Amino acid sequence: MGTEEDDGTVYRTQDEVSLLRASLDGQTEAWGEIVTRYKDAVFGLCLGFLRNRADAEDVTHDAFVRAYLNLRRYNLDRKFSTWVFTIAANLCRNRIRYRRNHPVMEVEFEMEGSADPARTVAREEQQVRVREALGTLPYAYRTPLVLRFYNDLSYKEIGDILAIPEGTVKTRIHRGKAMLKEMLDKERGAS
Amino acid sequence: MKRGVRFFIGVVACLAACTVGVAAATLDEFRGVIASIPVANESRIMAALALGQRSGFPADETYRLFERVAGVTGAAADKEAILLVVVEAIESGLPVDSLLNKAFEGLARGVSLSTLGHLLDVRLRLLEGTSDLFGRCRIFRASQGAVVAAGSTALAPSVFDALLSNVGDALGDYVESGGSPLESQRIYNQVEARLTLLAGTAFSADDVELVLSRVEPADLTRVVLAALS
Amino acid sequence: MSLDARDSLDELLRETLRQDATGASHAVAQLEARVLETLGDRAPRRGLWGSLKALVAPTRAGRWTQLAFVGATACACLLVGFFLGDRLPRDRSPEPVALTRAAVPAVKTATAEASDQNGVLFILPAPNARVVSLVGSFSEWEPVPLTDNDGDGIWTTQIPLSPGRYEYAFIIDGRWFGQDPSADDYVKSFGEYSSVRYIGGGGGA
Numbered sequence: 001m002g003t004e005e006d007d008g009t010v011y012r013t014q015d016e017v018s019l020l021r022a023s024l025d026g027q028t029e030a031w032g033e034i035v036t037r038y039k040d041a042v043f044g045l046c047l048g049f050l051r052n053r054a055d056a057e058d059v060t061h062d063a064f065v066r067a068y069l070n071l072r073r074y075n076l077d078r079k080f081s082t083w084v085f086t087i088a089a090n091l092c093r094n095r096i097r098y099r100r101n102h103p104v105m106e107v108e109f110e111m112e113g114s115a116d117p118a119r120t121v122a123r124e125e126q127q128v129r130v131r132e133a134l135g136t137l138p139y140a141y142r143t144p145l146v147l148r149f150y151n152d153l154s155y156k157e158i159g160d161i162l163a164i165p166e167g168t169v170k171t172r173i174h175r176g177k178a179m180l181k182e183m184l185d186k187e188r189g190a191s
Numbered sequence: 192m193k194r195g196v197r198f199f200i201g202v203v204a205c206l207a208a209c210t211v212g213v214a215a216a217t218l219d220e221f222r223g224v225i226a227s228i229p230v231a232n233e234s235r236i237m238a239a240l241a242l243g244q245r246s247g248f249p250a251d252e253t254y255r256l257f258e259r260v261a262g263v264t265g266a267a268a269d270k271e272a273i274l275l276v277v278v279e280a281i282e283s284g285l286p287v288d289s290l291l292n293k294a295f296e297g298l299a300r301g302v303s304l305s306t307l308g309h310l311l312d313v314r315l316r317l318l319e320g321t322s323d324l325f326g327r328c329r330i331f332r333a334s335q336g337a338v339v340a341a342g343s344t345a346l347a348p349s350v351f352d353a354l355l356s357n358v359g360d361a362l363g364d365y366v367e368s369g370g371s372p373l374e375s376q377r378i379y380n381q382v383e384a385r386l387t388l389l390a391g392t393a394f395s396a397d398d399v400e401l402v403l404s405r406v407e408p409a410d411l412t413r414v415v416l417a418a419l420s
Numbered sequence: 421m422s423l424d425a426r427d428s429l430d431e432l433l434r435e436t437l438r439q440d441a442t443g444a445s446h447a448v449a450q451l452e453a454r455v456l457e458t459l460g461d462r463a464p465r466r467g468l469w470g471s472l473k474a475l476v477a478p479t480r481a482g483r484w485t486q487l488a489f490v491g492a493t494a495c496a497c498l499l500v501g502f503f504l505g506d507r508l509p510r511d512r513s514p515e516p517v518a519l520t521r522a523a524v525p526a527v528k529t530a531t532a533e534a535s536d537q538n539g540v541l542f543i544l545p546a547p548n549a550r551v552v553s554l555v556g557s558f559s560e561w562e563p564v565p566l567t568d569n570d571g572d573g574i575w576t577t578q579i580p581l582s583p584g585r586y587e588y589a590f591i592i593d594g595r596w597f598g599q600d601p602s603a604d605d606y607v608k609s610f611g612e613y614s615s616v617r618y619i620g621g622g623g624g625a
Contacts, residue, residue, distance in 0.1 A: 026463035032452040043448045044441035057447040064455045071464040090376065123435075130436040138396060140387045149430065150437035163380045167605040171388065171618070177429060255560060292557045293609075296587070299561035300596065302610050310610070357585070368608040385585070388604075392583040392621040 016080060024071050035064050038081065041151055042088050048146030049092040051135045052099075059095055063088040085151065086161045089143065096139055126184075133183040141176035144169050217250055224257045230271045232278075239278040248287055253277060256291050259298050269304035276311040284332075285318050286352035289360040313366065313418055318359040320414035325355060328405035344401060346394075353393035354386070354402055361385045362415055372415040375408030382411065539580035540619060542566065542588075543602065547573030549592045554579075556588025563591060583620025589613075 011019060011033035022030035042063055046056035067074075067087050074083050134142060147158045155173075159166045221240050225233060244250060256277070260270045273294060280287045290311060297307035325331070332352070333345035346354070361382045370377060383403055390396040544566065546552050552575040553563035559579075566575035587607060589598040596612060603615035 024464055028456050028459055031459070032456055035452045035455050039448050039451050040441065040445065043445070043451075044437065047440055047444060048437055053444045053447055056444070060448060061451060061454055061458070064451070065458050068455075068459055069462065069465055126432055127436045127439060130432055131440065134436070138387065138390075138400075140383055145433065146437060149433040150441065163374075163377045164384050165605060167603065168384050168388075171604045172384075175388075177433075180433075181429060252560065292560075292587075295561040296557070296614075297610060299555055300610050300612065306610075364607045364609070367610070388618045389585055389621045392585075 017076065020071070020074070020076065020080065023068060028068075031064075031068050038084055039064070041081065042084060044150045045085060045088055045146060046092055048134075048150050049089070049139070049143055050095060055095055055099070059088065059091045063091050066091070079157070082157055082160055085147070085153075086163075089161050092143075129184055130180070133180050136183065137176060137179060141172050141179065144172045145176045145180075148173055217254065218244070220254060221257060224254070224261050225274065227261050228267050228270050228274075230267070230274065232271065232275065236274060236278050239281045243281040243287075246284070248281060249291065252291055253287065256294055259295070263298060263304070265304040269308055272308040273304065273311060276308070276315050280315055280318065283319060283322070285315075285322060286356045289318070289356045289363070290314060293363070310367065314359065314363040316418035317362045317366070317414060318355065320417050321355055321359045321362065324406065324410050324414055325351075325402075328402075328410075330354075330401065330405060346398065346401075350394045350398055353389075354398060357385055357389060358382055358402070358406075362411065362418075366415060366419065372412055372419065375412040378411045378415065379406075379408035382406075539578040540617070541576060541578050542590075542600075543574060543576045544590050544592075544597075544600065545574050546590075546592050549573075549575065551591075551593055553591045554588060555591060557586050558588070566590075581617075581619045584618075586617050586619065587614045588617070589615060 011022075011030050014022075014030070014033070016034070016037075019030045019034050023034065039060065043056060043060045046059045046063070047053065050056050050059065063084065067084050070087075074080070134145075137145070143162060144158050147153045147161060148155075153161070155166045155169045158169045162169070164172075218237070218240060222233075222237060225236055230236060240250075240253075243253070257274060260273050263270070277287055277290055277294075280290055293314060294307065294311060297310065302310075329340075329343040330351070331343055331345045332348055334348075362378065365378055365381055366372075372378075386394075386399040386402065387396075390399045542554055544552060546568075549568075552566040552568070554566060554577060555561045555563050558581055564577060564579065566577045568575045587609070588600070589596050589612075590600065591597070598609075598613035598615055599606060600615040602617075604618050605616040607614050607616055
């Protein structure tokens, strides 16, 4: 496997398969590089599913720990992202169920202001409404929407991750968007 | 005046006779159909049908199923086995709609009667298991004057029956598609998908949430394994 | 900015989700360190494969012997397989009617637009069919005829359906076809496919 250098740059340029093989050998630094490459995608997924920053942080951490420990179960022929996302999605589901019995105070959904001048105030207001509406959407409808519009996954991949048929994915996305649109239009009419 | 009153009484009496006549005719029609098969358990079947009528079951649909079963080619014992599945559901106070639907489908597809009987039996056991599961999850079917214990939830009969029917049917579809009973999450997801898509029809989103929050994936595996053993 | 166009809702969703993630990204700034700290110097669980690896002989000669033995067993199994395979009955289920590719997108939009107060539209392109009917849970699986009055090969019927879930299949010249492209879902029933539609519902409180 080459040198025992602790230099992170060894891993930064390696391809994914080599990193995974190194991780399988017990080289946790290689796994660190995998985490770097996938953490934004996984965190965004968890945040979208759970709508709570602290929970999303915990679940993201747990997902990468669990993925590493179960690496031998991962089939190198399958897409790694799908596998990691599946683990994260299952952990999210557990967390949601846990939260039903141990609710936390509703925390203001934190969002850092953007310095992007191209974004207008009107657009920001729309985003606030969408954010709220997403929070009220039932879990089963929100999850495929997040996978589609944040992670940009295909219907088939979404189906694999959520363990539901492709047709059901399409139906849920369609209805989820319809429900969002209804909520947004209603609010617009009222204001 | 007297003639008018007598005329009026006569009309009411006729109407009453017609209503009673229709109800009696239905049970008589059932009796006629099962006699044409013929069945070995006539008294049990008739008693169940009478019980069903009192608690409100889809009599017409059930009758049409009995008719079709009687009319199809096959051994009397196989036909009776199918009827007995419906009978047992009625005796257990379970909703029969999903069973009737599967039976109609099987007959239309020309499936062998013994195969159909076996599949319906599995579906009945899934319904029973689901009903027990609801009970363990403290989800009950409300009845008049019932006192509900703390931590329990009583649902309107139509809501309870619709939830039970759909969960049981979803489990039946899963089993028949060849799914492994041990893939608890997969089973749960299919049940969740179906209930969620039906929220707002016979039951509300809150009702769905109630079931999904109390039922665990492992519970469904247990129900399926019990039904298949 | 109006939300009427479907595209702009998609875009808005994308932006919002992305903004949420970027805004909170400081939460995972040190994630690598936290994960590695949790893992310590644990190696991935050995599992079945790892245990099997331990069975491999340590010397080269030993491994060749093992390989030869495995190869011989595999050949024997193959021979048995060929012998038995010949004797197994073959599946004789008929092929479903193939739908032309061009017709499918048109079918989906037609369904969405044309279901109205007369009922839910069922539509099937079956150019060479003589008789097409529909069976389903709404008809106690008794046939409901479809018609093709203009002879363009597209058969239709409309059925009033109250909100709920319906399973169905088409019967084309006596053969069952259960994979309606306009269906919301599919189930395997008695070993064959049926189509599923959900009418109404979907989360209304």
